[in-house]
Amino acid sequence: xxxxxxxxxxxxxxxxxxxxxxxxxxxxxxxxxxxxxxxxxxxxxxxxxxxxxxxxxxxxxxxxxxxxxxxxxxxxxxxxxxxxxxxxxxxxxxxxxxxxxxxxxxxxxxxxxxxxxxxxxxxxxxxxxxxxxxxxxxxxxxxxxxxxxxxxxxxxxxxxxxxxxxxxxxxxxxxxxxxxxxxxxxxxxxxxxxxxxxxxxxxxxxxxxxxxxxxxxxxxxxxxxxxxxxxxxxxxxxxxxxxxxxxxxxxxxxxxxxxxxxxxxxxxxxxxxxxxxxxxxxxxxxxxxxxxxxxxxxxxxxxxxxxxxxxxxxxxxxxxxxxxxxxxxxxxxxxxxxxxxxxxxxxxxxxx
Numbered sequence: 001x002x003x004x005x006x007x008x009x010x011x012x013x014x015x016x017x018x019x020x021x022x023x024x025x026x027x028x029x030x031x032x033x034x035x036x037x038x039x040x041x042x043x044x045x046x047x048x049x050x051x052x053x054x055x056x057x058x059x060x061x062x063x064x065x066x067x068x069x070x071x072x073x074x075x076x077x078x079x080x081x082x083x084x085x086x087x088x089x090x091x092x093x094x095x096x097x098x099x100x101x102x103x104x105x106x107x108x109x110x111x112x113x114x115x116x117x118x119x120x121x122x123x124x125x126x127x128x129x130x131x132x133x134x135x136x137x138x139x140x141x142x143x144x145x146x147x148x149x150x151x152x153x154x155x156x157x158x159x160x161x162x163x164x165x166x167x168x169x170x171x172x173x174x175x176x177x178x179x180x181x182x183x184x185x186x187x188x189x190x191x192x193x194x195x196x197x198x199x200x201x202x203x204x205x206x207x208x209x210x211x212x213x214x215x216x217x218x219x220x221x222x223x224x225x226x227x228x229x230x231x232x233x234x235x236x237x238x239x240x241x242x243x244x245x246x247x248x249x250x251x252x253x254x255x256x257x258x259x260x261x262x263x264x265x266x267x268x269x270x271x272x273x274x275x276x277x278x279x280x281x282x283x284x285x286x287x288x289x290x291x292x293x294x295x296x297x298x299x300x301x302x303x304x305x306x307x308x309x310x311x312x313x314x315x316x317x318x319x320x321x322x323x324x325x326x327x328x329x330x331x332x333x334x335x336x337x338x339x340x341x342x343x344x345x346x347x348x349x350x351x352x
Contacts, residue, residue, distance in 0.1 A: 008104050008111050010336040013324055015115035021323045022122050022316075026129070026163025029316060033126040034290070036070060036315040040258070041287025044071035045311045047258065052265070060220075061085045068310030074322070075105040080116055080313045086218045094152055095218065096120070100317045109337070112321050112330075116313065117152075119320065123312040125156035127257070127286075128237045129164045131304040132212060134289050135235050135255065139298040142235060145195075146172035146210030148203055149217035149240060150184030157214055157239070158188065168195035174206040204229050211235065215243040222268060227251040230301040238268060238305040246272035249303060253296055254282045255289060257306040269305050 022029060039045050046069040053063040066080040082098035089095055100116035103109065136142060145161070145168045147154045158171075171193060175181040181199050188197050200206040207213055207229045213236045222245035230236070230248065238244055241262075249272045256262040256269060259282060263270045273279055284294035286304070296302050324330055 007107065007109050007337055007340040009330070009332045010110055011112040011321075011324075011330040011332050013112055013114040013320065013331070015118055017324050017329065018115055018118045018320050021320045022118065024163070026126070026160045027165075029122050029319075030126040030130050030160065030164055032315045032319055033123055033312050034130055035072065036309075036311050037127075037130075037257070037287045038290060039070060039072050040309065040311055041285065041291065045069060045309075047261070047309050047311050049261065049264070050307075050310070058085075058087075060087060066308075066310035066313065068314050069105075070311045070314045070318075074315075074318050076111075076314050076318045077103040077105055077108070078310075078314050078317065079103075080120065080310055082116065082120055084218075089151075096152070100313055102314070102317055102321055114317050114320060116317065119313055119316050120308075121153055121156040122160075123316045124153055124239065124306075124308060125160035126316075127306050127308075127312060128157045128214065128239055128304075129160040129166070131237055131255070131286060131306065132161065132166070132235060133164070134286065135296055135302050135304055136212075138296060139233075139235075140211075142211035143168055144170040144172070144210050145212040145214065146174065146200070146206040147184065147214045147216065148174050148206060148243065149215060149219075150175040150180045151216065151218075153239060154184060154214065154216040155187055157216060157237070158191065158193070162191070162193070168193075170209070171195040171197045172200050172206045172210050173197065174200045174203055207234070208232070213237065215240045217243055219243045221266075222246075222271065224248060233299060233301050236301060236303040238303050241267040241269075241305055241307065244268040244303065246275045248301075250276070250281055252301040252303045255284060255286055255294070255296070255302065255304050256282060257286055257309055259285065261309065262305055262307040264307075267305065267307065 051065040063083040069077040080100045098116035100114045102111045173181050217240045219242050225245040288294040
């Protein structure tokens with residue numbers, strides 16, 4: 001084999017290493033996500049539909065496969081395999097777990113398997129922070145933020161907003177479970193959050209008192225139906241995708257990450273399309289906002305609905321892989337590929 005065609009070593013990168021690379025690098029991660037969105041908008045990615053594995057005996061659970069390929073300077077292919085089992089929470093363990101497999105762009109061989117719940121949360125939070133930044137252009141910068149849903153993703157979004165320069169006078173919290181809301185409040189207090197923290201009894205109360213609203217729930221169907229709650233024209237990060245009824249979206253300016261991906265699986269935008277028979281309610285994508293092809297008016301609520309693109313996971317995962325490799329800390333699995341020659345030589349043979 002030539003050097004260019006050699007089989008790359010296969011490494012396993014645990015969550016501890018992922019966390020060590022990403023913690024404190026929120027701005028860098030947001031820049032990676034921004035660059036990935038630009039590449040996607042330019043057509044230098046492959047991002048097929050996500051594939052859902054569902055279970056008749058466990059209707060609330062699912063495992064999703066997100067295959068993708070991203071170009072640019074750090075080309076890489078791969079697959080995120082992420083599970084969502086909401087009933088885990090009652091047992092005191094996280095709802096989601098995930099792995100990310102990176103494939104060498106030249107040979108197709110897997111380079112690494114990374115623990116990916118942290119990568120998934122980081123790219124989601126970075127996408128949310130980027131959306132908040134871009135969609136606030138041309139209007140007063142939000143000073144009051146409200147979180148509906150107070151789990152792992154909400155915590156990461158707050159961390160990424162703080163890590164990319166956001167400060168707030170007020171932070172609102174609402175969750176159907178009082179214990180979860182209290183836990184999130186404790187996290188906020190321990191994070192150094194300087195804004196006044198208020199736990200709200202209702203979603204309406206929180207929305208009406210927030211300029212930036214974050215939905216990070218596990219809701220399977222819309223539970224917020226009143227456009228009047230948004231009459232003050234907030235920026236809404238519709239991260240959990242299914243909280244808002246179509247009438248909210250029809251009264252708002254709507255931005256998505258990818259139209260085809262977002263209009264499926266009974267997301268709020270998908271339900272709106274089904275109701276109206278049209279996609280005219282969508283103003284454009286975040287990449288188009290970046291390119292200033294879409295201008296966000298200040299006299300309507302603006303809703304960002306990111307379905308979550310596999311190319312974002314690849315961009316962040318490749319960054320983690322490169323950083324761990326540069327530190328000389330890759331945990332290579334020797335002999336993972338037993339035969340590395342088309343004529344049957346093993347990895348041991350090829351080194352002799």
